[in-house]
Amino acid sequence: MADSNAGIFDPDGKYEQGVLQVSKEYPRPKDGADFVYGTAGFRMKADKLPSVAMTVGILAGLRSRKLHGQTIGVMITASHNPAEDNGVKIVDPQGEMLEQEWEKYATYIANAKDQQEAQNAYMWMVKEVRIDQKKPANVIFARDTRPSGEELVRALKSGLDATGVTSVDYGILTTPQLHYLVKATNTKDTSHPYGEVSEEGYYNKMASAFKTAIEGIKPNGSVTVDCANGVGAPKLKELLKHLPSSSESGLDIRVVNDNVSNAEVLNKDCGADFVKTQQRAPAGFDGKPYERWASFDGDADRIVYYFTTEGSIFRLLDGDRIATLAANFLGELVQKSGLADKITIAVVQTAYANGSSTRYIEQTLKLRCECTSTGVKHLHHVAARSDIGVYFEANGHGTVLFSPQTLKRIHNHQPESPAQLEALTTLRALTDLINQTVGDAISDFLLVETILAHKEYTVREWLATYTDMPNKLGKQRVANRADFVTVPDSAERRLEKPAGLQERIDEIVAKYKDGRCFVRASGTEDVVRIYGEASEVFDCENMVREVGGEIERRFGP
Numbered sequence: 001m002a003d004s005n006a007g008i009f010d011p012d013g014k015y016e017q018g019v020l021q022v023s024k025e026y027p028r029p030k031d032g033a034d035f036v037y038g039t040a041g042f043r044m045k046a047d048k049l050p051s052v053a054m055t056v057g058i059l060a061g062l063r064s065r066k067l068h069g070q071t072i073g074v075m076i077t078a079s080h081n082p083a084e085d086n087g088v089k090i091v092d093p094q095g096e097m098l099e100q101e102w103e104k105y106a107t108y109i110a111n112a113k114d115q116q117e118a119q120n121a122y123m124w125m126v127k128e129v130r131i132d133q134k135k136p137a138n139v140i141f142a143r144d145t146r147p148s149g150e151e152l153v154r155a156l157k158s159g160l161d162a163t164g165v166t167s168v169d170y171g172i173l174t175t176p177q178l179h180y181l182v183k184a185t186n187t188k189d190t191s192h193p194y195g196e197v198s199e200e201g202y203y204n205k206m207a208s209a210f211k212t213a214i215e216g217i218k219p220n221g222s223v224t225v226d227c228a229n230g231v232g233a234p235k236l237k238e239l240l241k242h243l244p245s246s247s248e249s250g251l252d253i254r255v256v257n258d259n260v261s262n263a264e265v266l267n268k269d270c271g272a273d274f275v276k277t278q279q280r281a282p283a284g285f286d287g288k289p290y291e292r293w294a295s296f297d298g299d300a301d302r303i304v305y306y307f308t309t310e311g312s313i314f315r316l317l318d319g320d321r322i323a324t325l326a327a328n329f330l331g332e333l334v335q336k337s338g339l340a341d342k343i344t345i346a347v348v349q350t351a352y353a354n355g356s357s358t359r360y361i362e363q364t365l366k367l368r369c370e371c372t373s374t375g376v377k378h379l380h381h382v383a384a385r386s387d388i389g390v391y392f393e394a395n396g397h398g399t400v401l402f403s404p405q406t407l408k409r410i411h412n413h414q415p416e417s418p419a420q421l422e423a424l425t426t427l428r429a430l431t432d433l434i435n436q437t438v439g440d441a442i443s444d445f446l447l448v449e450t451i452l453a454h455k456e457y458t459v460r461e462w463l464a465t466y467t468d469m470p471n472k473l474g475k476q477r478v479a480n481r482a483d484f485v486t487v488p489d490s491a492e493r494r495l496e497k498p499a500g501l502q503e504r505i506d507e508i509v510a511k512y513k514d515g516r517c518f519v520r521a522s523g524t525e526d527v528v529r530i531y532g533e534a535s536e537v538f539d540c541e542n543m544v545r546e547v548g549g550e551i552e553r554r555f556g557p
């Protein structure tokens with residue numbers, strides 16, 4: 001058994017030597033703070049990242065060896081962050097995020113002070129994780145449009161080469177495209193290949209599923225997509241070449257904020273994060289009342305929709321709206337296909353979901369709704385437990401998961417009438433249209449367009465499904481955000497520490513009609529976030545301000 005010498009075999013100490021060499025070439029910045037592999041991998045100013053990218057190469061190779069040569073992905077992106085930032089994150093074999101246990105290994109090796117420490121860290125990991133170094137290692141990688149990506153790719157590649165990892169550079173891609181390729185690569189020779197292993201294969205799969213999904217249906221007019229001047233722009237345009245023309249399909253898709261040659265404009269006053277957090281239309285918005293617009297973020301894994309009314313009032317259709325729309329439509333398809341007694345649907349949200357959306361899911365759609373901690377990996381994990389799990393963060397990151405058994409049921413089901421066949425055909429197409437590895441702006445976009453077309457909804461009808469509770473997301477700097485600890489299993493809705501603070505928040509909230517408010521430490525910014533809802537806008541503002549004031553007074557910096 002290979003395992004008998006797991007953790008020790010390294011042909012002539014070649015890889016250990018390689019680690020020593022390459023760590024000399026990419027020394028860790030002397031002044032730098034500690035690197036932490038967080039929710040979004042490593043993310044910071046790009047000039048701090050080359051040594052980190054190199055260690056990620058080493059780690060991704062180890063992860064692949066540990067998994068007997070299954071292909072691991074590495075994506076270089078800082079998503080919606082400013083252009084001068086960048087980041088590196090690792091994708092596991094089925095297109096999921098890196099297993100949590102390994103985040104600490106990634107952190108460990110990235111923080112090695114010098115070449116000797118890096119080599120020691122490498123050797124320690126090989127032993128600790130019991131890695132058989134005779135096993136092959138395969139990694140594929142890609143980057144977004146940030147200029148700093150090129151240098152980070154070189155650093156990453158050095159780490160891979162130094163430890164004998166076979167790799168493929170896919171150039172510039174959206175984050176979800178890389179996730180797709182990882183899964184497609186690892187399922188290539190199985191009975192359920194995820195798709196062709198190429199960027200072209202991604203477009204082919206999406207386009208053919210979309211055509212089937214809207215067969216015989218007339219989509220509704222035009223839609224404009226703000227691509228945040230990021231990678232989503234060229235990739236969406238590429239996809240459009242694979243779709244029927246607007247005169248054939250009736251759907252006119254216009255791409256704006258597509259300037260990827262000037263790095264400075266990336267995410268600048270545009271994109272999904274800007275639109276969601278500022279609650280206003282992006283730079284370049286010229287929509288007439290009730291025209292449908294959508295915004296991607298900088299690496300095209302998030303999407304939100306919006307429009308303005310006659311009085312130029314901005315109306316947002318965020319992740320909660322996409323989740324409810326998708327859950328509703330999938331529920332109808334399951335019902336019409338004759339599968340209602342075999343397949344159940346659940347929706348997974350975080351505490352930031354608008355309370356009205358939760359009530360709509362439970363009371364109107366009569367579906368199970370679960371609440372998890374913030375961060376897509378938590379939502380993904382819970383959604384994977386359902387037959388069909390719809391998950392979205394309010395910020396527009398999400399997707400739909402079909403369990404393997406559900407996929408089998410959908411594909412094997414024998415329809416008993418033409419109507420059942422029609423619904424089943426659409427349902428089957430959606431299982432291909434939806435990128436099940438991770439939230440994907442392009443795939444979610446086509447999903448929403450499909451549903452709006454089927455339901456003959458304009459943005460007006462979509463918005464009218466329920467009325468959002470007035471809400472406010474605030475933040476407050478504090479001396480030490482680690483002091484803010486949430487109650488286990490409360491999905492971060494209640495605080496355990498600092499002692500007494502939750503009781504004080506409860507007192508404040510009790511003063512406002514239908515008030516809800518919670519506080520938690522951000523995982524990505526040095527702040528605590530304060531989210532509130534109440535039945536009146538004025539109350540909501542006051543409540544969040546009062547809670548924020550209390551925190552500033554007692555725990556401020």
Ligand SMILES: CC(=O)N[C@H]1[C@@H](OP(=O)(O)O)O[C@H](CO)[C@@H](O)[C@@H]1O
Binds near residue numbers: 352375376522
């Ligand atoms: C309220 C909010 O939007 N939080 C965001 C934000 O996390 P925080 O831990 O709240 O900073 O960044 C995460 C990563 O992008 C995203 O998953 C999450 O939804």
Ligand SMILES: [Mg+2]
Binds near residue numbers: 080298299300301
């Ligand atoms: Mg993103």
